[in-house]
Amino acid sequence: MSQKNQTLGEFIIENQASFKYSSGELSRLINSIRLAAKVVNHAVNKAGLVDILGHSGDTNTQGENQQKLDVYANEKFIQMLTNRNIVCGIASEEEQDFMAINSYDNNHQNKYVVLIDPLDGSSNIDVNVSVGTIFSIYRRVTPVGSAVTIEDFLQKGTEQVAAGYIIYGTSTMLVYTTGDGVNGFTLNPAIGTFYLSHPNMRFPTHGSIYSVNEGNYIHFPQGIKNYIKYCQMEEEDRPYTSRYIGSLVSDFHRNMIKGGIYLYPQSSTYPEGKLRLLYECNPMAFLAEQAHGKASDGYRRILDIQPEALHQRVPFVCGSAAMVEDVKRFMSKEHKL
Ligand code: P6P
Numbered sequence: 001m002s003q004k005n006q007t008l009g010e011f012i013i014e015n016q017a018s019f020k021y022s023s024g025e026l027s028r029l030i031n032s033i034r035l036a037a038k039v040v041n042h043a044v045n046k047a048g049l050v051d052i053l054g055h056s057g058d059t060n061t062q063g064e065n066q067q068k069l070d071v072y073a074n075e076k077f078i079q080m081l082t083n084r085n086i087v088c089g090i091a092s093e094e095e096q097d098f099m100a101i102n103s104y105d106n107n108h109q110n111k112y113v114v115l116i117d118p119l120d121g122s123s124n125i126d127v128n129v130s131v132g133t134i135f136s137i138y139r140r141v142t143p144v145g146s147a148v149t150i151e152d153f154l155q156k157g158t159e160q161v162a163a164g165y166i167i168y169g170t171s172t173m174l175v176y177t178t179g180d181g182v183n184g185f186t187l188n189p190a191i192g193t194f195y196l197s198h199p200n201m202r203f204p205t206h207g208s209i210y211s212v213n214e215g216n217y218i219h220f221p222q223g224i225k226n227y228i229k230y231c232q233m234e235e236e237d238r239p240y241t242s243r244y245i246g247s248l249v250s251d252f253h254r255n256m257i258k259g260g261i262y263l264y265p266q267s268s269t270y271p272e273g274k275l276r277l278l279y280e281c282n283p284m285a286f287l288a289e290q291a292h293g294k295a296s297d298g299y300r301r302i303l304d305i306q307p308e309a310l311h312q313r314v315p316f317v318c319g320s321a322a323m324v325e326d327v328k329r330f331m332s333k334e335h336k337l
Contacts, residue, residue: 005196007193007196011196012027012030019179020179021139026112029081031084032084032087036076036077037166039080040072040073040166040168041168041172043069043073043076070094070122074092074093074095077118082101087103087110087113088100088101088108088111088113089113089140090114090116091116091278091279091310092116093120093279100148101148111139114136116134121250123246129247130169130247131167131168131247131250132167132168133249134279134280135164136160136286138160153307153310154306154308156307158303162176162179165252165284167249172187177286181200182291184199201256202292202293203293203320204259205320205321207259208259209241209243209255209258209261210243210323211245211255212224212262213244214228221331222335223327223332224330226333252287252288255320261324262316263327265317266315272312272315273297273315275313275316277305280316281318282302285302285318293318294321296318298317298328298331299328299335
């Protein structure tokens with residue numbers, strides 16, 4: 001149940017009963033993400049300015065040497081997640097290996113692992129286009145009291161206990177799920193508070209937007225080529241509208257609100273697809289399904305894929321359920337598994 005103008009903090013407390021694990025730990029975990037989001041948002045919003053000043057060797061307001069924003073975002077999320085003493089492991093797009101976290105030497109009693117893409121689409125910063133942070137949360141599967149191992153991270157997407165993103169756009173939003181629907185919170189930068197602005201977000205079953213980098217068209221599988229031509233045909237509810245921001249979080253967010261589909265298929269440049277299964281596709285797939293959408297690699301449900309490597313890539317098709325099913329139909333017609 002949501003109330004008008006409810007803050008994220010109030011929402012977490014009011015809905016913690018629906019979370020099947022210890023609510024206190026999850027609340028602290030989401031609160032650490034909330035704090036990191038505000039810190040990164042501040043840096044992202046003045047990035048252009050800093051870029052101008054950065055070449056004079058200036059330091060930022062925290063006295064740190066100006067770093068690339070995605071490195072900065074990575075450090076801030078790791079710092080905030082570590083400080084709350086509820087995380088036992090972190091994996092990040094910016095780190096080659098996972099990190100075992102034993103903050104305050106509490107003998108590895110913490111139960112959650114977090115996987116993050118700290119600043120997805122960061123190349124868009126230079127051209128003032130929105131970017132995002134993506135996070136995925138699991139409970140560890142190895143015994144509490146020991147250091148985490150790779151198997152704590154290589155869990156199927158169905159095992160996620162929470163997932164979400166922060167979109168640093170015309171406004172900054174935190175959108176997340178703990179398996180009981182998707183809710184969006186908009187930051188009031190004047191007071192640094194997230195307010196519930198988009199309760200119970202849902203993908204329309206069908207939409208008329210398709211998001212794909214058509215520059216890769218000639219490299220796509222025939223089934224994807226056929227689907228793109230289907231989107232462009234003059235018949236029934238088509239042609240669809242092509243919208244591609246080049247920032248997964250932004251394209252996903254728009255498609256969830258308006259209805260649509262995002263595709264990053266395999267191509268000659270990316271024979272396994274470009275997007276990472278663990279900290280891009282799985283969290284977005286969890287959100288999509290919780291919002292009554294779907295996510296597939298063109299054949300299989302993303303959440304059912306058994307991960308084999310931390311930075312594994314997969315083809316990714318995600319959005320309105322009927323549109324994802326259309327793509328799967330085009331793929332099965334052309335490519336027998
Ligand atoms: P391309 C950003 O690098 C990203 O991971 C997604 O956010 C985005 O949708 C995609 O890659 C853009 O890739 O090859 O179309 O520039």
